[in-house]
Amino acid sequence: MCGLVGIFDTRGERPIDRALLDRMNERQHHRGPDEGGLHLEPGLGLGHRRLSIIDLATGQQPMTSADDNLVLVYNGEIYNFAELADELRALGYRFRTHCDTEVILYAYAAWGEACVNHFRGMFAFALWDRPRRQLLLARDRLGIKPLYYAPLADGTLLFGSELKALTTCPQLPRQIDPLAVEDYFGFGYVPEPRTIYKAALKLPPGHTLTVRRGEPVPAPRQFWDLPLDPRPVSADVGAELIERLREAVRIRMIAEVPLGAFLSGGVDSSAVVAMMAGLSGAPVDTCSMAFGEAAYDESAYANDIAQRYGTRHHSERVDADDFDLLDTLADIYDEPFADSSAIPTYRVCQLARRHVTVALSGDGGDESFGGYRRYRWHLQEEHLRRRLPLAVRRPLFGALGRLYPKANWAPRFLRAKATFQSLARDSLEGYFDSVAVIGDDLRASLYSAAFRRDLQDYRAIEVLRRHDRLADANDPLRRVQYLDFKTYLPGDILTKVDRASMAHALEVRVPILDHPFVEWAAGLPSALKVQGGEGKAVFKQALERHLPRDILYRPKMGFAVPIDRWFRGPLRERVRGAVLGEHLAGSGLFDMDRLARLVDEHQSGRRDHGTPLWTLLMFEAFLRRSEAAGA
Structure with missing residues (x-):
């Protein structure tokens, strides 16, 4: 690289x-x-x-x-x-x-x-x-x-x-x-x-x-776009999937330097390691992070896969308070970047580089095969949207959304307020609400009056609208997968991995994003991807001969860090000083009284504003770094 x-x-x-x-x-x-x-x-x-x-x-x-x-x-x-x-x-x-x-x-x-x-x-x-x-x-x-x-x-x-x-x-x-x-x-x-x-x-x-x-x-x-037209499916789609995945992995194992793989213990990275082990005459080097908090730790699952395939497994424990990278991240990403999983991604790349120069990752499986939970929520909401016209849904569910108490702490299916609010929107607005790190109302309240005038009514959803005009897909799953391929995948996932890996001179290869494999997966019927409450259904079924069921069918954990707790504990003063400090105030972009209430509500425990505060913290780090560099 x-x-x-x-x-x-x-x-x-x-x-x-x-x-x-x-x-x-x-x-x-x-x-x-x-x-x-x-x-x-x-x-x-x-x-x-x-x-x-x-x-x-x-x-x-x-x-x-x-x-x-x-x-x-x-x-x-x-x-x-x-x-x-x-x-x-x-x-x-x-x-x-x-x-x-x-x-x-x-x-x-x-x-x-x-x-x-x-x-x-x-x-x-x-x-x-x-x-x-x-x-x-x-x-x-x-x-x-x-x-x-x-x-x-x-x-x-x-x-x-x-x-x-x-x-x-x-x-x-x-x-x-x-x-x-x-x-x-x-x-x-x-x-x-x-x-x-x-x-x-x-x-x-x-x-x-x-x-x-x-x-x-x-x-x-x-010169290329994600194809959205369904294609004929072979009699044994699972066997074809495995053969295509194996070939995508095989061509990415060519290197004249040490090569290995990330192994989180999730479905996608485990699938890549399983294919690599079958193609390699020597044990595969695998790398994973263990987390100090059980809610974020998948290391036991990674160890199971490593033992099953006899890999040379390298694992390090990351302390739950591993937040020393905040300023490093601002330098790595050059512009504001608010995905907190950039911290463990940086650490696993740091670990991998001690053992290999090239690492294969499992990125792209959720986008191609419908693995994100928000896809299933969106399909459920779309089912209701299509039964009731927007003219009925907007006043009815809008009123219910305003009256119902907020419950961010609860699982999505119990957060009726969020569901009602989403049903009061059109399809694209509803999906944007599921991917937005800060919702429309809260986001607008953070801005100063002068900055709101500068925006001239522009809203971030316009990014999705621009791509949605080109999607030309009646299938609701294909449509939102297309949007993610245009936004979240390159803007967040691939940016995160590229900068974190390159900071350590590590090359990362992504076989699930092999474009013939992506095109083939895009043509599969959506009914094969999301079945009932199960995402990535066809992918998991094809892998049943290669991975244990507790890897394939356990709840998705993600690669997260406990920012909510950090901001009430070890980063309490840091987040207050950053969010209410001179750099955000001097930018003229924010209503500083509203930012003060945001910090107070979170740190008192009255509300959970962990993600908005992290987003502000990383923006402040960008401004501070830019000013220090003379920008």
């Missing part, structure tokens, strides 16, 4: 500041500590940091084609590179290395921008085509690898694997985007294509951006 940066003059061939390019590149040293390189020519500078995984002796970047017409910097792994190399050799191309980087160069030479359709894997790259005077930026279908860019007013285009590379440039405006702030407090992250800064953007998953010298920077072009 690697990091890339670049500076491109879209208007001409002005000299590139080599010192700036080098600083941008070194700002991402953690992504590739093995080697670094720069390429400069009039109007273009490319930089690269390398974490060597395949073809350790060669494969250095930036890489130039044999005719000097193409220059590439690239982050990722193309798992079908050997097959593509054979295909390209048949077309007359000759290779100097045995790595996937050179395959990308000649795939572009052969097929142009359509080369991305041939790649199976995770990737973000920048490719300079000198004869055509154009730069191609590309990001993989699911958004496993990140890519940021910023067109500056003077015609300069900055780009890099992390936002911190762009903010190294003093010419990048640091004005915070009000819409991104609202998105953050709605979702807990800033969804693509926005970043926290108005001047910078994320290249969305499954998109390319071709910038031609002498022309304005265009909008990105989509």
Whole structure:
């Protein structure tokens, strides 16, 4: 895994500041500590940091084609590179290395921008085509690898694997985007294509951006989307599922460095380890975290899988008060990021890197096979919504929602207030309420009057509306799965894993997000995915020969930390000082009296505001870090 940066003059061939390019590149040293390189020519500078995984002796970047017409910097792994190399050799191309980087160069030479359709894997790259005077930026279908860019007013285009590379440039405006702030407090992250800064953007998953010298920077072009049409199902869908999963795992086990897997004890990571064990002639290295509190600890289940498959299992115990990473997280993520499971994710990556350089993870199973509890809640609510028109539901359930007492402490099915409120909304509003980290009413109450005017009635739900217009799915499960593939998966899950792993120079591969496997799973009938009260039904049934039932059918635990207790105990003063301190007050974004009530209500035990307070705490850490860096 690697990091890339670049500076491109879209208007001409002005000299590139080599010192700036080098600083941008070194700002991402953690992504590739093995080697670094720069390429400069009039109007273009490319930089690269390398974490060597395949073809350790060669494969250095930036890489130039044999005719000097193409220059590439690239982050990722193309798992079908050997097959593509054979295909390209048949077309007359000759290779100097045995790595996937050179395959990308000649795939572009052969097929142009359509080369991305041939790649199976995770990737973000920048490719300079000198004869055509154009730069191609590309990001993989699911958004496993990140890519940021910023067109500056003077015609300069900055780009890099992390936002911190762009903010190294003093010419990048640091004005915070009000819409991104609202998105953050709605979702807990800033969804693509926005970043926290108005001047910078994320290249969305499954998109390319071709910038031609002498022309304005265009909008990105989509080359892949999640298919939503149902497909015929084979007679033995379970056997086909296992075969497809095994193959996705197999192609991700190619490496010239130590390779292992995360093993949480949940269904998805256990499935990946089971496939790896069947494909490996040696014991698999597995890594997991044990937690001090039983409510968060799955280590016993991880140990059971490790024993069943004879893995070399590495486990560490994380104290329940492991909150020393708050400032570290702000530096890793570059913009506000409120998923508290970033803490144990950082720790398990830290542990894994002591034993391996590449780790396979189980991310993506819930999105593909309907595993989240909120999917089942949504289907139940949709059943009621379709029986009663919105004109009836909105006043009826709206009134019940206002009258019924709040019970955040209770399981969802007992929280009638939340259910009534959701039924009073349309389908998309109801789903947004289930994924929002802070609900609409509370979120609006936190903002200052001036900031509410800046928003001009914009609400974070517009992110879902934008994607929902493209979903074209009558099936309610397919529809919300599509929304998660566009928002939660790249914006939260994959961002969390990429930054936490790259902070330790660890490459993480995600076989369940192998795009042919994702496309196949997307075509399965929803009735195979959610059956009664069971999510991921077809996935679990297929795995019954490989995993014990207490792994497959136990309640999902998640990878959480006890923030509610932290804010009433060891972080009591810290959260009060941060939420009511100078950085949030000085931003002008918040109603400070309302923030004070929020802290008081939580710390007195009258209400549970743990998630909103964590979201504010991480925003304060972002502001403090940005100010310290001179942003």
